[in-house]
Amino acid sequence: MIPAAGGQPGATGVPQFYVAATSSLQERRPRMLKHGDTFAVFDHNGDVVPRPSGPEGVFHRDTRHLSRLELSIDGQRPMLLGSTVRSDNALLACDLTNPDLFVGDRLVLEKDTLHIRRAKFLWRGACRERVIIRNHGLERRSLTLGIGFGCDFADLFEVRGTTRQRRGQHAPPVVAPAAVTHRYVGLDGVERATRFGFAPAPSRLSGDMAAWDMALGPGEQAVLYLDVAFDAGEARPAPGAGFLRDLRLARRALRFARSGGAQVTTSNAMVGEMLARSAADLRMLVTDKPGGPYPYAGIPWFNAAFGRDGLITALLVLWADPEMARGVLHFLGETQATATDPAADAEPGKILHETRGGEMAALGEVPFGRYYGSADATPLFVMLAGAYFARTGNAVSLRPLWPHLKAALAWLDGPGDRDGDGFVEYGRRTDGGLANQGWKDSHDSIFHACGTLARGPIALCEVQAYAFAAKQAGAILARAFGEPELAVRLDDSAEALRVRFEAAFWCEDLGTYALALDGDKRPCRVRSSNAGHALLAGIASPERAARVADTLMSRGSFSGWGIRTLAAGEVRYNPMSYHNGSVWPHDNALVALGFARYGFHDRASRVLEAIAGAAGFIDLRRLPELFCGFPRRPGLGPTPYPVACSPQAWAAAAPLGLLQACLGLRFDPAGRAVRVGRPVLPPSVGEVAIRGLAVGGGSVDLRFTRLGDDVDVSVGRRNGGARLDIGP
Template identity: 40%
Template sequence: MNYRVIKHNDLFLMTDLHGDVPGSSAQDGLYMRDTRFVSKMEIKLNGKRPLLLSSAADENYVARIRMTNEHEEIDGEVKLWRESVELIRERFIYGDVLYETVFLTNFSTKPLNFDLGISFDADFTDMFIVRGFQPADELGKITERSADTKHWHAAYVGADGVRRETSISWDTEADAMSSEGDALYKISLEPRETKRITFTIIPSVEGRVVEATPRETALAELEAAYDGWNEKAMKVKSDSEVLDKLFDRGVQDLRVLLTDFGYGLFPVAGLPWYAVPFGRDSLIAALQMLPLDPKIALGTLEMMAAYQGSEVNPWKDEQPGKIMHEMRSGELARSGQVPFAPYYGSIDSTPLFILLAAEYAHWTGDTAAIERLMPSLERAFDWIDNYGDRDKDGWVEYYQESSKGIANQGWKDSADSVVHKNGEFAAAPIALIEVQGYVYQAKTRLAPILERIGREETAQKLRDEAERLKQELDAAFWMPEEQFYAIALDANKDQVRSVTSNPGHLLMSGIVPEDKARIISQRLVAADMFGGYGIRTMSSESTGYNPMSYHDGSVWPHDNSMTLIGMSILGFKEEASTVISGLLKAAEKFEYNRLPELFCGYDESIGYPVSYPVACSPQAWAAGTSIVLIQAMLGLKTDALNRSMTLAPFLPAGINRLTVKDVPIAEGRLSVELKRTGDGEPLQVDIIENTSGCEIVIAD
């Protein structure tokens, strides 16, 4: 990554590798609620940018940047000898406050005198504008800038009538300070002497008062929070260094992406541009996180239910019962210049909402939560039947109504993602193949739960509807000449005959006949779909294939994870092993062994996975993929309703030992060890602990 980002709760900071927010930058800054509260934050020594030594944000919530000075000489007289000053910037976010401490150490043999300049600014730019949106209406104005030698403050009143403020304080009085945000310190250091200056930056919306906790206390509380998360989280140890690092990175990334919007911890989509509530992304991330912390799923469901569609509103692509796509709270959204407050243009969020509720109950046995959610679940089913299938042909399909909404409303939401064999883009309404699988899974998995809570008639109705869907799927979507499912049906009910990764999502649903499920799995790891680092989004033999594209040939880890869940459930261990080995190979090459949102779909013969230029990192469902890898290797299926679980374990080639501890299931925990003496040897399964109350069945 060519940037550094840290986050806690609803506040995140994005800088360059020096830790600066350059005033000329189009994107860096301190953001909260889709607003940039700091648009400039630069440090200079004697008016010059320090030289970068190292830059790390591997802990996600703390960043450390180490720099030094360049050589300065005027008319033969040394003003500042090279590398004589060590400058360390350490920053973290806690309690909606950014803390930054600058440490200055003299490593020369003589006393040093130099200027330290620190510049701040706040432009209060809306996230949409930062990312290139051109507003048609008038925006707000900065109404105040003030400063003294220990403070700087700016205020802005937006077109939405909301007052936004940035307040910056520091613990060491500056020698000079301007209202424009330029602070100057005259620094004197004896040899080996260190001085430090701590800044606190507090964004505020509508006059909300935030008090900064003392730095050491704030850092200790922040570290304690992460220690608590790590202590209760599932733990993994294997003989594969990259697997262990990928898993640990995923757990840490998921924690930093959790935000509490008032309904419990909730996974936002990703950094830097999607640190907001999403429908599809957050629901899938919560599904991936069931083996890590099922409570995240419950918080996600409660949040989605709170913002469920309540009216027909074409501007927002909203209908009653629909689950939102994305919720923004910046100036443009609040003033109605964009429809994202919230926006509902997603065809899959609603069935995924029901699907997650069902899988949560099967994982935990918590039927009481389903009873509480039943009004929202019923409205979601009504949306599927009435608005999701407006022409009553049995398929759930999308059509954009909002003039500033999203045209393609599946997870592949770029304009060119649903393309015919002749190169033409499919016309809406469009019925995506994976969405039909989500609907089937939602109905079949929720049915037994409804029986448990006394809704037998509704349960049977869902089973009957699901069976009709299963019977009709092949006639509509199966391409005999490709031996594969089409990605979609277009407005004319014609197949969109591209070979893509989308049908892989069907495998976990149970809608695919067993013979076709094996064919799909084998095709997904064939050379045209699998380049060595993961399943591509589109076959290299399809018309629209482009390894550099966002959705037509790239590799998305979460996309692979959805397929892996199905491969594991169905017992396709060889194909699942291939996918896991590819993802591990990719993770080995990325910074911090972190899988990004996506990467290019080039073949592994290049020697490394090719980065996609604007991929989010960290990103929730990419981080969640690391959890799915472990679930898949365990072959773990839970049935907490009937107090049972199944393990059908395997280990990919090159991994001979895997220990997984503290998997939360039902009311307890599961710890398991898999081991074999060498490749090809039988796998030994040892149950270390099982306090779940569920009987374990070990399958081949």
């Protein structure tokens, strides 16, 4: 995805596609909602107060349709009592009260007399809100409740800090007795509209303010409704009509979005809360596509389909919910590049990096309408397909994707190998593209030990590992689809890549693999978490895998809250950076799965313990995109990263990946068996129960119980002939 400091610095000194940060999201702790292609960022009061470079607002298809929403009592902002997003992420509820209100020096209304309850949710391209105001005083009160509103129709990238030289036309608002419509015609010729509907009709209504004059006796209440819709041409119910019905539908949609996956509970309440929050966040971030569910990357900046993020998220949850992988694979197959387009970094067979629907993307002001500038999404696409086949045995779902998978494999040895040396390299085809095209895509994330930035084409450590795994997976699928000769070629190619990788990337003195090779094939000899992905993909020799694991769990790399992206002591190490010393939950989960692959389940357990410990200090137990890499200190939590996205799909998926790494779960769909090797649980977790774990058309319930240093596995309910195999 596009980082907080993506691309090379431009003439202004600001990196390309920079996410401007003049204040911290951690200070504001905004309340976020999402449904489909709509997401909202509110403050604790449920308001949208305009701020420079702030993400507040309601966005629909990458355009901010609501940029101001401020509720007032007699012109004063209410005081916050409390606010929360429901545990299922469906509803934002805010409890407010009046401040002391004066006329001159005379107190006319004491604080805490009026209670205001706001409830709002997103549903089918609209934000629906109910406001209840009740008088808890002993006297009749006359008051004016006001709602100020506005629409700037700013593109998401504009909100993030990208300067635009020209904008479209914002038409004067159209005011009706109980509705206001704002329209904007973009430079792309598309009309975007926001319609505000009120019930009952306000006492006074203008293009940016609604006001209700009311008198409430002791114990009396008034109920108001506000609907903000983002497609004025679509027929919608009157404000307030069907409010509770639509709320039930929104909650039901979230509840059943991923109800087919296995359910996990644990004896550790905090770990259970983290898992429950992750499940709820994944349900919220999933958007239905024609081929199945697709997890959008994160809020606020990445509410879109990202190839790498979707693939990794699906891989981390695959053991519990294979359906997500099916949806991701089908969407990315449908959007696979079929021609060369330098402006989009597209080449035949390449898999999507991201797709955007806003005005700036449509105009080419940013290259992300359909953008293919990632080196890892293409091998990850094949890697996930192979993992899905191993998990489910479902060749029927993969058969339509086989031409896309072969095209992706051809890209690895064709356009993906810039100089024909057998490694996959990247280098943007246009100055508008991303300079770095791995998951660490900050402008300064790939460098030599002296700190000099690597020049391309760049061959990343983890991309070679993914390519190795993709070729192995491709060989298995080729045999399944009746192409044995292709299978042999892919197996041979994978082995040749493994030999080249060991020779070119291994750094004996560092005990790890180099971060990358630059354009001159010089290794970037720095200790980074990327090497852990070599374990995930299985390209590392067993002896060197053990050395890498030692390095990653050393004090320089392991902060106590997780494995850092870059080890302390490296010249560009900065625990507050985006990619050079921070801790990313998804990165830790992938590395932990690599540990488990080589039998280091105890180290995977330490990583789960660290990440779960961090979640215990984080609001809502919601793992953010990343946090700072400062060392763990007794009694203190991890240091937040100021503009981390939260919720973030692959961060939400991380606990499930970590749990699989500890439990060592594998699957034999043909034999309808779940296989467990030598499971390990952290000291703080005494028991884990998994209900409805599907395999081969059946399902099984499992219980893991820690007994001293060992873990006992027992079987509960079984359906469809599913069974448990215990062994190496």
